Amino acid sequence: MLLALAGTGAHARAPFLRFGVEWGPSAVIYSSEHLNYLDDDRSRIFENKSSFGFSPNGFIMGHIGVNATNLLAFSVHSGYMGVNRNNRLIPLLLRMTVAPSGFDSDGIFIFADAGVGFHLSRAEQPDRRPAVLADAGAGYRFALTPTSNLEFALNLKVSADNILIPDPDKGGYIPREQIIKDTANSLSLCLSIGFSF
Secondary structure, eight states: OTTGGGGGGGGSOSOSEEEEEEEEEEEEEEEEEEEEEEOTTOOEEEEEEEEEEEEEEEEEEEEEEEESSSSEEEEEEEEEEEEETTEEEEEEEEEEEEOTTOTTSSEEEEEEEEEEEEESOOSSOTTOOOEEEEEEEEEEEEEEETTEEEEEEEEEEEEEEEOOOBOTTTSSBOOGGGEEEEEEEEEEEEEEEEEEO
């Protein structure tokens, strides 16, 4: 997709290609779990719970992107992300950013992205599926030089994941073949500081 946009870069101000890094704290403010599985006696277990709270975490990501125009950019982000106490992901996200005042001057920007998150530890359940991630937010950009910016942003991130279900009888986790449903959703508030050039 980045290469396909190269033809539109002729109308964008230099640099057409952009690189950057962003990091900051995040906190899960709402989470829910919906479980349906069979225990060792083949009895069906249902568990549904949800809660509001504050579970702090953090993230760091790098990105590479292209300016489709001086107001619109597309980028790919990846790095390290904590979702909750026992869930660490390597995200792979495609982001669209709009900067009404342009990418080479001070001003606000808005963005949205979506993608997947790969679990760092899969030893307990190798067939665990990636999480689905999406978020949207806004920020402010300070132009440090004609080609570099300092950026601050605030966004809400939604994740949909399948979770490991502890086995209270034998220890470890319920085997995948006994699980009918194991979804976990969360809403996180993220604050980031970034640098792009």
